[in-house]
Amino acid sequence: MNVNWNEITHVTKVDPAEPLPSDLEVLSGTDLVIVGGSDGVTEANTLETIRTVDAAIPETPIFQEPYRSSHVSKATVEAADRLSIAAVYNGDRSHFVGKHVDLFTEVGRKPDELLGSGLPVVGDLIASKGVDAVAELADSLLGEGYVVQHLDSAAAARAGVESTYTPEEVAGAALATEAFYGFPVFYIEYSGTYGGPTDVEAAARYLEETTLFYGGGIDSREKATEILEAGADAIVVGDCFHDDPETFRETIPDP
Amino acid sequence: MNVNWNEITHVTKVDPAEPLPSDLEVLSGTDLVIVGGSDGVTEANTLETIRTVDAAIPETPIFQEPYRSSHVSKATVEAADRLSIAAVYNGDRSHFVGKHVDLFTEVGRKPDELLGSGLPVVGDLIASKGVDAVAELADSLLGEGYVVQHLDSAAAARAGVESTYTPEEVAGAALATEAFYGFPVFYIEYSGTYGGPTDVEAAARYLEETTLFYGGGIDSREKATEILEAGADAIVVGDCFHDDPETFRETIPDP
Numbered sequence: 001m002n003v004n005w006n007e008i009t010h011v012t013k014v015d016p017a018e019p020l021p022s023d024l025e026v027l028s029g030t031d032l033v034i035v036g037g038s039d040g041v042t043e044a045n046t047l048e049t050i051r052t053v054d055a056a057i058p059e060t061p062i063f064q065e066p067y068r069s070s071h072v073s074k075a076t077v078e079a080a081d082r083l084s085i086a087a088v089y090n091g092d093r094s095h096f097v098g099k100h101v102d103l104f105t106e107v108g109r110k111p112d113e114l115l116g117s118g119l120p121v122v123g124d125l126i127a128s129k130g131v132d133a134v135a136e137l138a139d140s141l142l143g144e145g146y147v148v149q150h151l152d153s154a155a156a157a158r159a160g161v162e163s164t165y166t167p168e169e170v171a172g173a174a175l176a177t178e179a180f181y182g183f184p185v186f187y188i189e190y191s192g193t194y195g196g197p198t199d200v201e202a203a204a205r206y207l208e209e210t211t212l213f214y215g216g217g218i219d220s221r222e223k224a225t226e227i228l229e230a231g232a233d234a235i236v237v238g239d240c241f242h243d244d245p246e247t248f249r250e251t252i253p254d255p
Numbered sequence: 256m257n258v259n260w261n262e263i264t265h266v267t268k269v270d271p272a273e274p275l276p277s278d279l280e281v282l283s284g285t286d287l288v289i290v291g292g293s294d295g296v297t298e299a300n301t302l303e304t305i306r307t308v309d310a311a312i313p314e315t316p317i318f319q320e321p322y323r324s325s326h327v328s329k330a331t332v333e334a335a336d337r338l339s340i341a342a343v344y345n346g347d348r349s350h351f352v353g354k355h356v357d358l359f360t361e362v363g364r365k366p367d368e369l370l371g372s373g374l375p376v377v378g379d380l381i382a383s384k385g386v387d388a389v390a391e392l393a394d395s396l397l398g399e400g401y402v403v404q405h406l407d408s409a410a411a412a413r414a415g416v417e418s419t420y421t422p423e424e425v426a427g428a429a430l431a432t433e434a435f436y437g438f439p440v441f442y443i444e445y446s447g448t449y450g451g452p453t454d455v456e457a458a459a460r461y462l463e464e465t466t467l468f469y470g471g472g473i474d475s476r477e478k479a480t481e482i483l484e485a486g487a488d489a490i491v492v493g494d495c496f497h498d499d500p501e502t503f504r505e506t507i508p509d510p
Contacts, residue, residue, distance in 0.1 A: 085435065089356055093348035100435060101344055105427025108461060138434035172360025179393035180340065180355060182437040206363060 001081045003061050005184070005211045008032050009228065010252050013215065013238035014053060016045040024056035026245045029252035031234070033057070034084065036065030038158060043073050050079040063142070067158070069103050077140055087183065088146045089173040092160030107137060143183035147173050149199060150216060153191035167202035174203035178210045188232075190216025192239065194223055197230030204231025219244075224251045256336045258316050260439070260466045263287050264483065265507050268470065268493035269308060271300040279311035281500045284507035286489070288312070289339065291320030293413060298328050305334045318397070322413070324358055332395055342438065343401045344428040347415030362392060398438035402428050404454060405471060408446035422457035429458035433465045443487075445471025447494070449478055452485030459486025474499075479506045 008031040014020070017040030027033065035049050050062055064080040066072045077083060085103075088095040147170055148161045155161075165173065170188065177186045186207060188199050194217030204212055214227045215236030227235050240247040263286040269275070272295030282288065290304050305317055319335040321327045332338060340358075343350040402425055403416045410416075420428065425443065432441045441462060443454050449472030459467055469482045470491030482490050495502040 087435075089352060093351070096348070097344060097351045097431075100431050101424065101427050103427075104430040104434070105424050108426040108430050109423055138430070141434050143435045143437075168364055169356065169360050171363040172356050172358075175359040175363050175393070176352075176355050179359070179396050180342075180398050182398075 001061050003032075003081065005233070008211065008234045010224075011213060011215075011234050011236040012241050012248075013236050014049055014241065015041070015238070016049040017041050018242040020049070020052060021242065021245050023245070024053065026241075026249055027053065027057050027060070029249075029255070030057075030060065030237075032061050032063065034063045034065050034236070035080065036063075036067060036071075036084075038067040038154065041067065041071055043071050043076060046071050047073070047076050047079060050076065054079065065144075069106065077137060081140075082142045083137075083140050084142045084144055084185070086144050086146045086159075086187070087181070088148055088159040088161065089176070090147055090161050090163065090165050090169075095159040142185070143181070144185040144187045144213075145173065145177040145181060145183040145210075146187045146189055147199070148189045148191065149195055150189070150191045150193045153193075155189055155191040165199075167198050170199045171202040171206055174210070174212075175206040178207050184209075184211060185213055186210045187213040187215065187236075190214075193217045194219075197226050200227055200230040200232045218251050219247050221250045224253060228253065256316050258287075258336065260488070263466065263489045265479075266468060266470075266489050266491040267496050267503075268491050269304055269496065270296070270493070271304040272296050273497040275304070275307060276497065276500050278500070279308065281496075281504055282308065282312050282315070284504075284510070285312075285315065285492075287316050287318065289318045289320050289491070290335065291318075291322060291326075291339075293322040293409065296322065296326055298326050298331060301326050302328070302331050302334060305331065309334065320399075324361065332392060336395075337397045338392075338395050339397045339399055339440070341399050341401045341414075341442070342436070343403055343414040343416065344431070345402055345416050345418065345420050345424075350414040397440070398436070399440040399442050399468075400428065400432040400436060400438040400465075401442045401444055402454070403444045403446065404450055405444070405446045405448050408448075410444055410446040420454075422453050425454045426457040426461055429465070429467075430461040433462050439464075439466060440468055441465045442468040442470065442491075445469075448472045449474075452481050455482055455485040455487045473506050474502050476505045479508060483508065 010030045011032045012030040013034045015037035017037050033053050061081045063082045063084040064076050065084045148156045149164045174186050177183050200214050211233045213234050213236050214232040218235050218237050224235050237251045265285045266287045267285040268289045270292035288308050316336045318337045318339040319331050320339045403411045404419045429441050432438050455469050466488045468489050468491050469487040473490050473492050479490050492506045
């Protein structure tokens with residue numbers, strides 16, 4: 001499925017380890033679903049979540065955002081529209097570059113295994129098949145440049161974030177994304193708390209080709225509007241999707 | 256100047272702190288000149304080198320590859336065709352992401368100063384002028400994903416490289432460049448010693464859109480040919496350009 005970034009204003013983050021709401025009709029106004037999490041997440045519950053959501057809203061793109069490569073399989077890659085991978089600017093070396101090179105080294109080393117092709121091929125055929133499989137995977141990959149701005153969050157702990165960025169540094173990371181790393185998404189993550197419009201305003205100034213996501217603590221129409229008016233292309237709503245469908249519905253802008 | 260990557264097979268790395276050969280005619284077969292270095296390099300000798308080389312071979316693109324932001328000015332940005340910035344995969348955090356975010360933070364904070372526009376403008380005008388100046392700089396920027404494979408080199412010491420990559424890791428970094436970070440250049444740097452074709456073969460397998468540079472110890476036609484046949488798009492020749500024009504000439508492939 002083609003992803004039309006210009007049409008994405010509301011994103012729902014779905015944690016495969018959490019129960020889905022009984023009525024998925026609530027998703028009908030969202031523009032993109034991102035499936036991912038860490039504690040309790042497996043390849044199996046990821047795949048089941050992607051398939052259930054896809055059955056409910058088949059026209060809406062779904063990304064898998066894996067935290068471990070063990071959450072990814074040929075089945076999840078085929079079920080999701082993209083494999084989105086976070087690179088955390090203010091995290092440790094591993095979470096910006098180290099684990100990505102490890103992942104790609106692993107992909108390059110055993111592309112057939114990773115993509116589930118068990119054909120008994122040898123020599124040049126393995127080589128060409130392998131490269132094709134890798135190219136297929138590469139096409140579905142999408143990088144997200146993250147800034148994690150809530151120190152007391154699981155996301156910060158996981159990515160080795162020891163300090164948050166000032167608004168000027170957020171702007172610098174946004175500019176680095178736009179002009180240097182070229183990730184299609186720049187993501188300001190306040191994970192569980194509401195960060196307000198300041199960082200969004202700082203980043204939005206420098207983003208033209210890059211899509212700006214803001215996530216964290218959005219639990220009302222007012223907050224959703226404030227962040228979008230500050231220049232975010234889309235708000236990402238997670239917690240209340242699982243907990244409180246009525247509040248979730250309020251965060252979806254009118255069409 | 257547009258850079259036609261398909262026409263670049265031979266690259267000359269020129270150190271502004273080293274004397275230029277008396278006859279720059281020797282550069283006539285090279286396809287790209289990269290001006291940069293660390294010890295003894297200043298903005299002034301960088302600018303002078305770019306201008307001297309440009310006068311000798313006006314049709315050939317010239318990149319400035321700065322090690323410090325103090326080597327960059329509005330004048331060097333205008334004199335060179337691109338500002339190429341290395342991100343070192345196997346270096347420390349700073350040399351892959353930290354110093355780049357710092358640089359872009361600085362650019363975002365005082366774009367006018369960096370680009371030399373001293374007009375007394377205020378309010379929204381500063382804002383819009385600033386953003387335009389930043390956009391202009393961003394257009395000239397070019398990222399290079401580096402792997403530094405010679406531990407006993409100044410390049411390794413500078414970038415905090417503590418171990419070299421195996422050929423499989425070189426392939427992983429190449430794939431990460433192609434599929435994730437999207438730098439236009441992947442650069443295998445053996446800095447001062449000849450690394451042979453193994454890493455080049457490993458990386459070339461996964462690079463389609465990315466241009467593959469190899470640099471280090473190329474001082475003969477045989478070595479140049481070996482690296483190009485292993486799959487490098489271009490060889491980078493530095494030391495012998497300054498020291499030994501006859502040897503340098505030998506490294507330039509026949510047209």
